[in-house]
Amino acid sequence: MSSSTIVQVRDLTMRFGGLTALDRLNMDIREGEVLGLLGPNGSGKTTFFNVLTGLYRASEGSILYDGQEVLGMTPQLVYRSGVARTFQRSRLSLPLTVFDNIAIGDYQHMQHGLIFNLLRRKAFRAEYMGYVDKVVALLNIFSPSLVDRLFEPVGTFSMIDRRRIEVCRALMSHPRLLLLDEPSAGMTHDETHTLMSDIMNVRSKLPKLSVVLIEHEMNVIERITDRCVVLNYGRKIAEGSYAEITADPNVQTAYLGEEAA
Amino acid sequence: MKMHSVPTQRQSAAILAATGLILTFYLWLFLHAESQLSVAILIAVCVVAFFGARRVGVAQVVEQASKQRPGLARLWALGGALILIAAFYESHFILLMICAVLLYTTACLGLTMQFGFSGVANFAGAAFFGIGSYATAVLSTHTGTPHILIIIASGLIAALIGSMLITPVLRTRGHYAALVTIAFGILFKTFIEVNDVLGGPQGLQVPGMSLFGYEFNNGFSVFGVEISFYVSYALLSLGICAGVFVIVKALEHSWVGLAMDVVRTDETAAATFGLHIARWKVVAFTLGNFFIGVAGSVYGMITAFIAPNNFTFADSLLMLSIVILGGLGNAVGLIPAALIVLVLPEKLQFIQEYRFLLYAALVIAILRFHPDGLLPRKTRIFFSRETSR
Amino acid sequence: MSILSQYIFNGLMLGVMYAMVAVGFTLFFGVLDVIKFSHGDTLMVGAFAGLAASIGVIQLGIGSSTIQLIAIIVCALCVTGLLGAVIAKFLILPLRHSPPLNTLLATLMLGTVLREAVRLFYPDGSNPKPFPALLPTSSIEIGSFSLRVDNMILLVAGVMAIAGVHFLITRTRLGMVIRAVAQDSETARIMGINFEAIVLITFALGSGMAALAGVMNGLYYNEINFNIGLLMGVIGFSAAILGGLGNIYGAILGGFLFAALQVLGSAALPALITDIPSAYKDVFAFAVVIILMAWKPTGLIAEKSSERV
Numbered sequence: 001m002s003s004s005t006i007v008q009v010r011d012l013t014m015r016f017g018g019l020t021a022l023d024r025l026n027m028d029i030r031e032g033e034v035l036g037l038l039g040p041n042g043s044g045k046t047t048f049f050n051v052l053t054g055l056y057r058a059s060e061g062s063i064l065y066d067g068q069e070v071l072g073m074t075p076q077l078v079y080r081s082g083v084a085r086t087f088q089r090s091r092l093s094l095p096l097t098v099f100d101n102i103a104i105g106d107y108q109h110m111q112h113g114l115i116f117n118l119l120r121r122k123a124f125r126a127e128y129m130g131y132v133d134k135v136v137a138l139l140n141i142f143s144p145s146l147v148d149r150l151f152e153p154v155g156t157f158s159m160i161d162r163r164r165i166e167v168c169r170a171l172m173s174h175p176r177l178l179l180l181d182e183p184s185a186g187m188t189h190d191e192t193h194t195l196m197s198d199i200m201n202v203r204s205k206l207p208k209l210s211v212v213l214i215e216h217e218m219n220v221i222e223r224i225t226d227r228c229v230v231l232n233y234g235r236k237i238a239e240g241s242y243a244e245i246t247a248d249p250n251v252q253t254a255y256l257g258e259e260a261a
Numbered sequence: 262m263k264m265h266s267v268p269t270q271r272q273s274a275a276i277l278a279a280t281g282l283i284l285t286f287y288l289w290l291f292l293h294a295e296s297q298l299s300v301a302i303l304i305a306v307c308v309v310a311f312f313g314a315r316r317v318g319v320a321q322v323v324e325q326a327s328k329q330r331p332g333l334a335r336l337w338a339l340g341g342a343l344i345l346i347a348a349f350y351e352s353h354f355i356l357l358m359i360c361a362v363l364l365y366t367t368a369c370l371g372l373t374m375q376f377g378f379s380g381v382a383n384f385a386g387a388a389f390f391g392i393g394s395y396a397t398a399v400l401s402t403h404t405g406t407p408h409i410l411i412i413i414a415s416g417l418i419a420a421l422i423g424s425m426l427i428t429p430v431l432r433t434r435g436h437y438a439a440l441v442t443i444a445f446g447i448l449f450k451t452f453i454e455v456n457d458v459l460g461g462p463q464g465l466q467v468p469g470m471s472l473f474g475y476e477f478n479n480g481f482s483v484f485g486v487e488i489s490f491y492v493s494y495a496l497l498s499l500g501i502c503a504g505v506f507v508i509v510k511a512l513e514h515s516w517v518g519l520a521m522d523v524v525r526t527d528e529t530a531a532a533t534f535g536l537h538i539a540r541w542k543v544v545a546f547t548l549g550n551f552f553i554g555v556a557g558s559v560y561g562m563i564t565a566f567i568a569p570n571n572f573t574f575a576d577s578l579l580m581l582s583i584v585i586l587g588g589l590g591n592a593v594g595l596i597p598a599a600l601i602v603l604v605l606p607e608k609l610q611f612i613q614e615y616r617f618l619l620y621a622a623l624v625i626a627i628l629r630f631h632p633d634g635l636l637p638r639k640t641r642i643f644f645s646r647e648t649s650r
Numbered sequence: 651m652s653i654l655s656q657y658i659f660n661g662l663m664l665g666v667m668y669a670m671v672a673v674g675f676t677l678f679f680g681v682l683d684v685i686k687f688s689h690g691d692t693l694m695v696g697a698f699a700g701l702a703a704s705i706g707v708i709q710l711g712i713g714s715s716t717i718q719l720i721a722i723i724v725c726a727l728c729v730t731g732l733l734g735a736v737i738a739k740f741l742i743l744p745l746r747h748s749p750p751l752n753t754l755l756a757t758l759m760l761g762t763v764l765r766e767a768v769r770l771f772y773p774d775g776s777n778p779k780p781f782p783a784l785l786p787t788s789s790i791e792i793g794s795f796s797l798r799v800d801n802m803i804l805l806v807a808g809v810m811a812i813a814g815v816h817f818l819i820t821r822t823r824l825g826m827v828i829r830a831v832a833q834d835s836e837t838a839r840i841m842g843i844n845f846e847a848i849v850l851i852t853f854a855l856g857s858g859m860a861a862l863a864g865v866m867n868g869l870y871y872n873e874i875n876f877n878i879g880l881l882m883g884v885i886g887f888s889a890a891i892l893g894g895l896g897n898i899y900g901a902i903l904g905g906f907l908f909a910a911l912q913v914l915g916s917a918a919l920p921a922l923i924t925d926i927p928s929a930y931k932d933v934f935a936f937a938v939v940i941i942l943m944a945w946k947p948t949g950l951i952a953e954k955s956s957e958r959v
Contacts, residue, residue, distance in 0.1 A: 053533055075532040085533060093526035096519075097640050104523050107535045110516045114544070117515035118508065124515060128643050153640050173534070382751050384758070429944035435751055436685050437943055440891060443758075443884055444936045451929040574880065578762055581755070618766035621759040628756040629741060632748060 006031045006177065006210060007052075012061035014047055014234070021047040023234035024061070029177070034203070034211045036221045038245070039231035040254055045214045046088050047234070049179050053085055054078040065177075080108055082176035086166045086183055088214075094155035098146055101154050101165055102135045105172030138168045142198045159186050164195065171202055178211045184220065192217055196224050218246075230254065273326035274333055280323050281337030285344050292345065292355050292604070300608045328645045339503060346495045356491035358607060360563050362599045363498035364556040369583045369595045370502075370509045371552035376581075377590030377638070378518060379545035380525030381427070382439040385446035386580040389550045391453070391572030392419040393557025398465040398567060399458065408470050412558045419554025420547045427546050431539040438542075446577045450569040464568025467561040470497065477562070494563045501559060505552050509592055514643045521545055522641070575617050582620040585627055588634030597635060659801060661906075661913035663870055666808030669905030670863040671886030672893065673815060674856030676901040679890070680832035681852045684742055685754045688761035689860055690883020692730050692737075695764055696861025697781070697874045698772060699729035704782050715784040722784075726861040734857025735850040743849060761879060768876040778875035781868035804866050811862050812902060815855070819898060828852055832896065881932070888939045894949025903950065911935035 007029035014022035022044045029035055037045050050056045052063060054075035063070040065081060073081075084105065092101050103110075110127070111117075117124055132150075139147050142164045146157075154162060163183055170178055180199075184192040203209050215221055221228060222242045230238040230245050232254040238245045245251050268276060287307070294300045314320040327334035342363075349355040368390055375381045383389075396415035400406055406414070426445055430437045454462050469478030470493075477497070480490030512518050523531045524541045532538060561567050583602050587594030602620055606613045627634055671693060678686045703725035704718045712718070741760065745753045769775045785800030819825035830838040831848045839845045863882075868874045889908045893900025915931035942950070 055529065055533070076535045076537055079533060079535040087530065091527050091530040093523050093530070095526065095640070096522055100519055100522070100641060104519060104531075104534055104536075107520070112516040112520055114512075114517060114548075117517045118511055121511070125644060151640060151642055169534070380749075380751070382754070429940055430947075433943060433947040436754060436895075437891060437947070439685075439751065439754055440884070440887055441940055441943075444888070444940075447880065447884060448929070448933050448936065451933055455926060455930065575762065578759065582759075585755070615766070615770065617762055618770065621762035621766070624759045625741065625756050625763070628748075628752050628759075629744060632752065 004031050005029065006066055008062075008064040009048075010062045010064070012048070012051065012063060013059045014044070014051055014056060015059045021234050022051065022058070022061075025231070025234060025236055027229050027236055027239070029210055029212060030227075031176075031210055032208055033226040034200075034213060034224055036225035036228040036242070037212055037214045037231065038216075038221065038228055038251075039237075043231040043254075044234040045231055046181055048231075049085060049181055049212075049214070052078070052179065053083060079173070082173075083179065084170040084173050084175035084177070085179035086163070086170050086181055088181040088185070090159065090162050090166055092154050092162055092166060092169075095153050097151045098139075098154055098157075098165055099132065099135055099150045102138065102168045102172055103131050105169035106131070106134070106174075108173065134172070135168070138171060138202075141201060142168055142195070160191055163187070167195070167199065174206070176208060176210065178209060180211065180213045180215075182214050182216065184215065184217055189217075189219070192220060196220055200224055268322070268326050268329060270329060273329040276323060276326035277330060277333050277337050280326075281341050285341035288341070288345055288600075289348055291600075291608070292349065292358065294608060297609065297611075304605075328642070331645055335503075335507075339499070342499050346492060346499070350486075350488050350492055353489050353491055356489055356495050357563070358604055359495050360491065360498045361560070361603055362596070363495070363502040364560045364563075365580065365583065365603060366595045366599045367498075367502045367505045367556040368553040369580055369587075369599065370505050370592055371549035371556075372580060372584045373549075373590060373592055373595065374509055374512070374521075374552070375545050375549035376584060378513065378521040378525065379542050380435065381542050381546050382435065382442060383546065383549065384439060384442040384574070384577050384581070385426075385449065386553060387572040387574070387576035388446050388449035389419045389423060389553040390557035390560065390576075390580075391449060391567070391569075392422055393554035394467065394561030394567045394572075395453065395459055395465065396554070397558040397561045398460075398467040401468045401562075402466070408472065408562075412555055415558035416551040416553075416555035419557070420551040423550035424543055424547045428539075428543060431542055443574075446574045449572060453569040453572075460568070462569060464566060464570075467565050467567055469565060470494065470559070470562045472497075478565075491563070494559070498559060498563075501555060505555075506592060509552075513592070514641060517544075518641065579617070579620060582624045585624050586620075586634055588636040588638055589632075590638035591634070591636050594634060594636035594638075655797075657913050657917055659797070659805075661909045662805055663801065663808075663866075663909075664912060665906035665909035666805060666812065667863045667866055667870075667882075667905075668885055668889050668908050669812055669902045670808060670859045670866075671882055672889035672901035672905045673812065673898055674859050675886050675890035676893070676896055676898055677819075677828075677852055677856045678742075680896040681828060681835075681849055682742060682746055683750065684746065685750070685757065685887065686737070686742060686853075686856075687754055687757040687883060687887070688737065688764060689757075689856070690881070690886060691761040691764040691879030692733060692857045693860040693864040693867070693882050694768065694874070694876060694879035695733060695864075696726040696730040696857075697864035697868045697878070698768055698779075698876075699861070700726035700865045700868065701779060701781060701874065704784075715782075718782060719784045722865055723862070726865050727858045730857040730861035730864075731854040734853040734855075734860075737857075738850050738853035739846075742853070743846065761883060765876055765879060772876070775876050778873050781872050781874050783869070783872055785869060801870065804870055808863075808866055811859065815859060816898060816902075818855075824851070885932075885935075888936065892939060892942060892950055894951040897949070897951050900949055900951040907950075908935055908939070911938050 005028045009025055009027045012022050012025040013020065025044070025048065037048070039045055047056065051058045052070060054070070054073050054077065058071050061071070070078060136147055136150070143161060146161060146165070154165060157165070163185070167180070167183055184195055187195065199211070203211065213225065225242060228240065228242055228245045229236055230251050237250045237254060238248040291303050294303055346356065346359060349359070368386060372383055372386050375383045393415040396418045397411055400411045400414060401408060426441060427438060430441050453459050459465065469476060471477060477493040478490055481488050520536055520541050524536055524538050528538050579602060583595060583598045586601065587598030606616045612619060671689060674689050675685070678684055678689070700722035703721040707718045707721045737760065741756060742753060745756060783800070785803050788799050789796045790799060819828060827843055827848055831843060831845060835845055864874070867878065885908055889904030890901045891904070892907060893902070893904030912931045912935045915934035916928060919926050919930055919934060
């Protein structure tokens with residue numbers, strides 16, 4: 001399995017006034033891999049996602065995605081390049097239905113012109129039914145119980161269900177790069193296990209999909225990641241397989257403090 | 262929930278017919294009522310019925326029925342309005358009130374699209390309404406354009422001015438856009454007063470509507486009975502209101518409505534999934550102002566005389582009261598809200614003077630205690646008769 | 651030459667009053683992330699409360715200007731301070747978890763309630779009321795300028811009020827607590843600060859400032875009417891935004907900037923277009939504000955930082 005590099009991060013720096021959240025970060029993301037992005041809280045993992053998806057403007061450095069410079073792209077452009085994400089603090093539209101929230105994940109392929117939606121109702125209905133099928137198919141993988149409640153407002157569901165819905169929304173657009181920000185936060189071991197299996201299930205059908213996973217649960221990391229990158233204070237301090245990084249003294253210090261090394 | 266099964270097509274038709282007839286009759290009584298006592302009784306009946314219907318489950322039954330037969334529900338609404346217009350064929354004043362309710366509802370449909378769907382606050386609703394009126398006055402007095410085109414042009418002018426106003430501040434947070442529309446709402450009067458072409462502080466006359474050679478202001482007679490000329494205007498207003506209602510509802514149940522809702526509820530997530538925030542806000546704002554301008558245009562023709570004082574900031578706030586009272590984002594709630602805000606003060610004369618005070622206080626109470634309004638907006642079901650399997 | 655000095659002085663007076671209102675807006679935004687749109691009308695209520703106090707004092711047979719003045723100020727401050735705290739407690743605080751536009755809308759409506767209440771319930775409220783002239787009306791000659799003492803006093807008082815609030819916020823313990831709550835209310839609460847009390851105090855403080863501005867407005871123009879709150883509120887809001895919401899220096903800067911724009915407008919526009927109504931100076935000023943906002947969306951000095959992604 002040849003894995004070409006699809007994302008190259010070079011000397012990425014992000015400063016918020018006096019705080020340096022990313023400090024000359026260098027890392028690669030390879031096509032088709034599941035990359036674990038680890039590090040203590042505040043080490044810059046979510047900031048990296050935010051810079052990559054165009055929500056923050058980096059202070060210095062570069063991110064090349066398929067050879068194109070990502071920094072300076074709007075979030076909308078980044079999305080169109082095939083990058084989808086979930087959020088650490090779940091960001092769904094709570095008054096909208098499950099269908100609404102997931103379908104919007106594929107916004108770029110929807111026909112959202114006024115003429116189409118107002119005057120070509122038959123064609124719209126056909127497109128809509130197609131989306132219903134797609135959404136139901138995704139839900140059947142992650143949360144079959146939700147299919148019966150497809151048109152209920154998301155606000156009425158539990159946090160766990162909402163996280164699953166968010167993953168579905170990200171997958172809806174058939175991304176090439178999937179960024180998952182602590183998707184299992186708040187879940188039990190079993191729920192996490194199920195979620196990760198479902199994600200791997202989907203991935204098996206999309207061999208070119210690269211996944212970057214921010215996660216704290218070590219079992220998950222061990223089980224599903226191909227490679228890991230560990231950040232601390234915005235810098236990469238270790239890189240390699242799970243076994244390699246857990247043995248790395250720098251990593252142990254970062255998580256557990258000086259005495260642990 | 263008292264209903265254990267969804268009503269059949271037949272049952273729904275019967276339920277909708279009954280509801281349609283009851284509401285029409287009630288409105289006939291209400292519009293007809295003269296004495297303060299009868300008005301008070303009718304209000305009490307309405308309040309009791311409103312809360313009682315919820316309790317007993319009648320309201321839910323009617324909702325189910327209209328979900329089953331949405332087309333029929335709309336036909337009954339239209340039919341009821343026509344019956345009322347016919348019933349008051351010789352009462353100028355009541356027909357005028359009906360026109361006002363219909364046209365303000367049209368304008369508030371525009372506001373709903375802006376505020377309820379896309380989250381763009383428009384505190385200058387009356388100003389755009391006024392732009393529609395003034396454009397109509399000028400165009401029909403100084404040009405020979407057919408009035409139908411003038412109505413459309415007035416809407417377009419309102420839409421254009423609106424988009425010029427909002428585009429600079431769309432990159433900023435919500436309260437900046439609010440400031441711009443508040444300032445515009447307050448200063449619109451000042452804009453108008455300087456130009457003589459626009460009549461200055463004294464105002465302008467607006468020629469009546471004419472359609473294919475028929476002058477609305479002339480009135481007509483049927484079988485020898487004199488019909489108020491306002492009937493023609495009421496029918497026109499009804500047509501426009503119904504048309505805008507259908508458009509707004511269709512947009513709500515489409516990708517357009519979905520995109521607008523997502524932009525309103527979470528801009529960050531929306532951007533991350535490719536939605537152009539500014540674009541959707543501009544679309545909503547512009548289209549909404551088009552509807553408001555059209556409503557203002559017809560209103561000008563009906564009242565025949567407009568002045569800057571008709572379109573003050575307080576009037577903009579009154580329009581927002583209708584939108585909030587009816588249930589933000591719910592097009593159906595606008596009619597009862599417009600009736601409460603526009604017709605009630607006419608009926609209960611003693612509250613006329615306190616109108617602005619009362620409705621402002623009412624909005625505060627709603628925002629504080631029941632932000633969803635009278636008829637909370639429902640979740641989006643794109644095509645109600647189709648289930649999603 | 652005296653026309654120029656007239657314009658300049660007018661601009662300074664307006665600037666001080668706008669700055670006082672803008673500081674209120676910025677304080678409220680800083681502490682609770684809310685736009686309290688009834689602020690301008692609170693100013694108006696303060697002015698009317700002061701007027702009522704002065705009438706009351708006269709009824710009591712006391713003719714002294716000084717006592718009237720003191721009564722006006724005390725009454726205005728107390729009434730609006732209380733009003734501000736009550737509004738905060740019963741409207742603003744309960745609404746703080748709903749969408750921010752709801753609070754803006756609710757307070758906008760509240761402003762209408764205040765305005766209409768004064769118009770309807772204050773005796774002859776819909777007409778402008780004369781405000782007593784209680785300051786010495788003599789003038790001082792400096793070279794070719796003649797400066798009126800009463801206006802000088804007002805100007806100095808306004809500057810002192812702003813300086814006083816600035817001192818309070820930056821140099822006192824209370825000010826530090828307010829700033830702590832503004833920066834991070836959760837942490838402030840964990841550190842033992844009584845969040846609600848601070849919010850109420852802040853709102854009372856801001857409203858008191860508005861009351862002073864209202865009284866000053868009355869003394870300067872010798873007249874008040876129920877409508878002044880709306881425009882004052884919008885101007886104060888724009889000034890606060892111009893300077894960057896949450897930033898006190900910005901609010902002060904914004905206030906003076908807006909006043910300068912108005913004065914510029916009232917001086918320049920009649921030269922360009924004859925017979926233009928004086929209200930067009932407002933149109934001019936707002937147009938410039940909108941352009942400035944488009945250029946610098948977060949204010950001339952940056953707005954306080956926004957939400958976490």
